[in-house]
Amino acid sequence: EAGVAQSPRYKIIEKRQSVAFWCNPISGHATLYWYQQILGQGPKLLIQFQNNGVVDDSQLPKDRFSAERLKGVDSTLKIQPAKLEDSAVYLCASSPRLAGGTGELFFGEGSRLTVL
Amino acid sequence: AQKVTQAQTEISVVEKEDVTLDCVYETRDTTYYLFWYKQPPSGELVFLIRRNSFDEQNEISGRYSWNFQKSTSSFNFTITASQVVDSAVYFCALSERNTGNQFYFGTGTSLTVIP
Numbered sequence: 001e002a003g004v005a006q007s008p009r010y011k012i013i014e015k016r017q018s019v020a021f022w023c024n025p026i027s028g029h030a031t032l033y034w035y036q037q038i039l040g041q042g043p044k045l046l047i048q049f050q051n052n053g054v055v056d057d058s059q060l061p062k063d064r065f066s067a068e069r070l071k072g073v074d075s076t077l078k079i080q081p082a083k084l085e086d087s088a089v090y091l092c093a094s095s096p097r098l099a100g101g102t103g104e105l106f107f108g109e110g111s112r113l114t115v116l
Numbered sequence: 117a118q119k120v121t122q123a124q125t126e127i128s129v130v131e132k133e134d135v136t137l138d139c140v141y142e143t144r145d146t147t148y149y150l151f152w153y154k155q156p157p158s159g160e161l162v163f164l165i166r167r168n169s170f171d172e173q174n175e176i177s178g179r180y181s182w183n184f185q186k187s188t189s190s191f192n193f194t195i196t197a198s199q200v201v202d203s204a205v206y207f208c209a210l211s212e213r214n215t216g217n218q219f220y221f222g223t224g225t226s227l228t229v230i231p
């Protein structure tokens with residue numbers, strides 16, 4: 001079974017530029033998450049989707065971050081304009097359980113963003 | 117308030133030693149789940165174990181064992197006879213039923229096993 005796929009693995013941009021990350025979850029997984037992991041910290045939830053609907057985006061900085069999950073499969077996370085403090089690894093995870101379920105999360109390898 | 121606390125930032129042990137990684141959690145929910153994940157240098161978080169709040173039975177899987185104690189809100193992870201391949205960052209996480217099972221991660225413990 002293929003795992004969670006993310007791209008690009010690495011991205012370096014200058015502040016105020018924009019960037020987009022892509023995630024393809026495990027086939028059939030209803031729930032998809034984007035996490036931000038700053039160096040030395042644990043992952044922090046940015047947004048949670050169930051199918052193509054948003055379950056929780058309370059911690060997403062909506063003035064600069066946006067995310068969508070078209071057709072309830074792939075998802076993109078965009079940052080525009082980027083700030084220095086956005087330098088982090090952006091992790092995508094999926095779960096076969098619906099929001100409110102109890103399943104573990106399956107993570108991709110992450111997209112490492114460096115903002116100069 | 118931090119829902120999951122991993123007080124040990126970094127631990128170094130010599131190969132074949134046993135090591136315990138501590139995890140303390142905070143929740144008011146009666147139904148919750150605790151997890152341990154391993155993050156090797158490649159970056160992908162790998163699921164290790166899930167426990168629910170109604171099952172305090174300790175679990176052993178090979179060299180790994182977990183001690184869940186609700187009385188002290190702890191879910192500690194022990195690696196017996198550590199190996200170099202165990203070197204990674206380990207995260208403890210909490211998921212509460214009342215918050216739609218949003219995951220709260222600790223800050224992680226970086227384990228280095230010295231050959």
